[in-house]
Amino acid sequence: MYSFALAQAGTETRPTFWQISHVGEALFYYLAAVAILILLYGVYQRFATYAKGSEDPTERLTDLPGRIAEAAKLVATNEKQFDRDLVAGLMHTFILWGFLTLLIGTTILAIDMDIWTKALGQPSFFVGDFYLAYSLVMDAMGLLFVVGVGVALYRRYWTRNDRLWGKHTSTEDGLFVWTLFFLGVGGYVTEGVRILGTGRPDFETVSFVGWFTADVFEFVGVTESMATAAYPAIWWSHALLALAFVAAIPYAKPFHMISSYANLVTRDENAGARLPRVPEDASPEEIGPSEIEDFSWKQLLDHDACTKCGRCSSVCPAKASGRPLDPRDVILDLKTYREDLEAGERDEVDIVADGGTSVIDAETMESCMSCMACMDACPVDIEHVTQFTEMNRRLTESGQMNKNVEEAVMNVFQKGNTFGDPDRKRPDWTEELDFEVPDARDQEVEYLWYVGDYPSYDERNQHVARSLAKVFEEAGVSYGILYEDEQNDGNDIRRVGEEGLFEMVAEDNIEAFRECEYDKIVCTDPHSYNTFTNEYDQFGFENADSVFHYTQVVENLVNAGELGLSGTELDDTVTYHDPCHLGRYNGEFEAPREVIRATGVTLDEMPRNRSDSFCCGGGGGGLWMDFEEDSKPSEERIREALEDTDAGAGVDRFVVACPMCMTMYEDGRKTGGFEDDIEVTDITELLVEAIDAKGTATDAGTTSAAAD
Template sequence: MFGPLPLQTGEQVTRETFWGISPVGEVVFYYLAAVTIIVFAYGVYARFARYTQGDEDWFERLDDLPGRVASAAKIVASNEKQFNRDIVGGVMHAFIFWGFLTLLIGTTIIAIDIDIYRNLTMLLTGERQSFFVGDFYLSYSLVMDAMGLLFVVGVGIALWRRYVARTDRLHGKHTSREDDFLVWSLFALGVGGYLQEGLRILGTAEVTGSGVTFTSFEQVSFVGWFVADVLQVGGMTPAMAEAAYPVMWWSHALLAFLFVAAVPYAKPFHMISSFANVVTRDEKAGKRLPGVPAALDADTGAESIDSFSWKEMLDQDACTKCGRCSSVCPAKASGRNLDPRDVILDLKQYRESVDAGGEPKEIVADGGDSVIAAETMESCMSCMACMDACPVEIEHLKSFTRLNRQLTDQGDIQPSLQEVFQNVMQKGNTFGNSQRARGDWAEDVEVEVPDARTEEVEYLWYVGDYPSYDDRNKQVAKSLARILDAADVSFGILFDDEKYDGNDIRRVGEEFLYVELAGHHVETWNDCEFEKLVCTDPHSYNTFLNEYPEVDFEEFADDPMMPFEVEEPWNVDGEIDVRHWTQVVEELVERDALGLSGDELDYTVTYHDPCHLGRYNDEYEAPRSLIRATGADLHEMPRNRDDSFCCGGGGGGLWLEHEEEEKPSEERLREALEDTDAGAAVEKFVVACPMCMTMYEDGRKTGDFEDDIEIVDVAELVVEAIDASRASAAATDGASGAAPADD
């Protein structure tokens, strides 16, 4: 017979922290705690001291530090990025995080009571006092049991996903024993804490003739109370529990010491490095890249591991091996030789090897025993899906660009990419065609396309390479010209003074050519009179909006290789409004400048979010708004908006050859026809990017989808809707017998 023991008169509601532990044991405990703290502190110091050996970071990451810490605390405390694409994983991590944090706070509270408060009251009053009593103790016990239970459940989910369900993204080439140590030690600490509590509750129970009676107020420790009940039902007596308690107590304490001491030297360090990484994040990471010094002999690539900035080293240490980046990478999904997680961890592993006296080797190269293979970096599409999925704000693209710069400096690039560089240097465009022919497409459109160099315009339209030279994309340029003309807005283009924008050659490592292009355009724009800069291509939109304002033209002003004289920074304060054309036309539709009623077309369509418009710049609604304005029935693919699957053209993918069983564009078209709710009823695959148009037209042929679906640009849909609206209006006028207007 057992049950709660009534509280005796004058009995204090508390528990003895070192119950069953001898005075010598207490001394040993404090000695081990001191050693643990020293080992932990030295390890953390050594980690952060190593970062100082890295290169300086171009971006000020410690400005407004209190604000950064507060923002990071919100992100980490809410676990908001953990829920991205993985509800179960988010719940799991939230349980573990909040449970662990609560247990850590609870342990700290006990230490403050025993080691500070009691000694302080003894010094001031001559009597040791404790706040670990009464209602505080009861509240403490209830919260600790409840949050500790969540912690154990969370770790249990982690164990299930890793060892039973064997979630694919949790396993890879860098999976090791330290992963096992982290998850199993946490589980042992959580379960061991409850077992220790159950032994104490049973061991302090009163044995009477009628049975065993637990102390009543311990019921607030509901999990420990349950464990004590189970132990007694299993045959354990209070005397046996009292004897077993010190063994369990020391086992738990030693495991805790081992875990804390191991934190700076193994995977648990991510608890510190991940938070530091979130604090020092760049909100525009990826969409803007670090510039390079004007000196041609400057180390702008990855000559050694210390070429990487301290932030890039912190990125490497912050990686938790969760595999979220791997699971969303379109290059990996297409069978290319790239796993974003492995690149980051390969660099970390090499850094640690060199630090331990290992033999240095090339960081990245085409062939040979390098840390990263050239083929790996050529596989990257710069789609930024990895960064969007990363819960700890690792800036993969920054490190990848550094590796690409090294490949370019070494000449380890494919001939097709070298040809593109030559075309841009000699002709100003990636096609290698004459600059004089850049505006020839405008001669074949039935509306006038003004020259922005000779007249003031509201919209200076940057057309881009593909809409200027590629036959399929010329149709998009013509459509957009007709839209702007139909809206009766003032616009113009630069004709042969427009060159390639530079966005993608920068991402494959050709930084100095990028600066030359930026200088040319800024110098040209400064001679024009316009209010807004509008772009056909999301790649152009991104680099004009986020990167041109970052270029330090003054640093390159004295370089005879740079054919521009501009020295002042451009558009730093955003006085010039840079827009993608869908944003501009959406506004025109909203003010009824195009006369669309919203029921002109009856196609069933799906829409593909371009990476540089969506993930890079968070513009998802403008293209969709225009599609709906035409009357088309829009059905979303499963992977849409920030989860969109890249076409494969970014990061130089348009110019590189890859051996892959299925192109990213083919997989995306299959998704449109098979996984979308409308299924095979989808008639048109709608894009808003010239590179996407090119890649999907190619995928339509190579994937044998030519009879199944048509690739169209949003602009082409809008023009068709305008024509349908005008035809309907003309038919209505004719039916009503309206007289034709005078010439």
């Protein structure tokens, strides 16, 4: 009867409440209203919780339209989900766009039924070509949704992807994915039963998945009358599951659909590289979080935005080496603690402390290398490093700093360097050069060279400093150093939580810079480069835009032909390690590579390179601490160079561009038993070898010509 009437009228559409009585229709609207009210109340409660947090020191809502648009682009493209995991990126794209399409389609249907037709009295537009196009798109995108959720279930339960499981994995995680699956499949079952029950009108072939489902039902013996009789029960089961899902959104894992987007809107692009300054009037008790309300509203939002995906955990070098840090667990421990307090299921304890009943143990925070791999991998831009640093500040202010770190900090306070050597010895590395390094305090220079602690005091890195000085001399660069007036840059001092000392050395260095006449600052160490570029302006430094890492300066010299290299001087096979503070922190990946290639070597990339680079283990105070580690990060990285690169054991040199990396990898080469397998070389040393090789070739050519 139904299909015959449609054929007579020539109108393609479908009855929305087919076989549902008017009482049932009214009940559905009532339940939908209740579900939406529960949803709105839950969302209100969530955001009311954020309002209890402290004020965030970073401007989070400036240019709100631009932020919303940028966040929408990140969500729409799924670009963060594709990083390091193509299958997960495709899976999430299918789920996201399938879900959004189904949501939009349902909204269009509601507008037609409840506003356009009933409220405005207009004829339905849910007919003809519009209906056919609608049905085709909904079936196609719904299929992608089901496929995406199916892959998610496969990865979670069949292959058991390790990063999806952890101490916070619970029933709600599986329930969330299964609910999505049953919503998607249930929609097609409902559609197939309706198509079969209405006599399979020809135009419904555009609903190709629903049509196939009807074929399956018919094949197993379901008749038109059976489908008609079963439809109300199937429709209600699907509708109730959908309404229950809507109502549950603010109270369980589905809330990440809202909190994650809000987190992207309010993100700070410089988070981690630029840490917030402690308010000048803050007392020691107010520095770092002591209770949950001490976290800012954005940090509380961070906790709720976590989807438990484990991407941060899977890239964390501290976790990989067996240190007691799992970035995901820290974020979720804080969230669980807050929720337990709100539910009255737990008494208040310290947020972070050395032992005891604190939420986070001090050793966990000490384990962080501040490499920012967790933040780079996080698809919803949780700012782990900022929160970890603030907890380190609490440990520092409460006198619970790691003893080795405390010794390094005291050396900086007393001597201006982490080695504890007199400042008069800082320029001793220059004495082995056969030329004098200019004093930037006495003459105007183009480049004020900030040498740094390790190139000044560490014997291995002093060779790097001398190599860079030779490069500058070869190219005729106008440069000079501060000699004994230079102090520790403070980058890692700040990241272990010693904010007061960081402010002191920053102000002293800025004053030393002001006493000199220069155009630009060049840094040997990426850590110095980062803090001068991103943080010193908090204390009055006005030349942050004129700070460069040495590889950026040398790249310009190479490109300008100032070093006279032909690109054929050396023939080694090398691999290059991206330093966290140069690459992931500041996005400089190409300058070091251009300089390396200019020497003539063959550059074989590490599997984990550029923003995916694996930390050496020295950042965040790691250089000063001793840990029980099952394979140090430096050992793992050298193993990767020798076993996982294309050249494998054919790699002659492990090239670095950071003094801390040099120190960590020289140590890892020894402790890992790689001393006879590979050499650790700084880019400057590679350059000097190329320059020397060029000179040797020139001398040989001159001698040969004279003989002729």
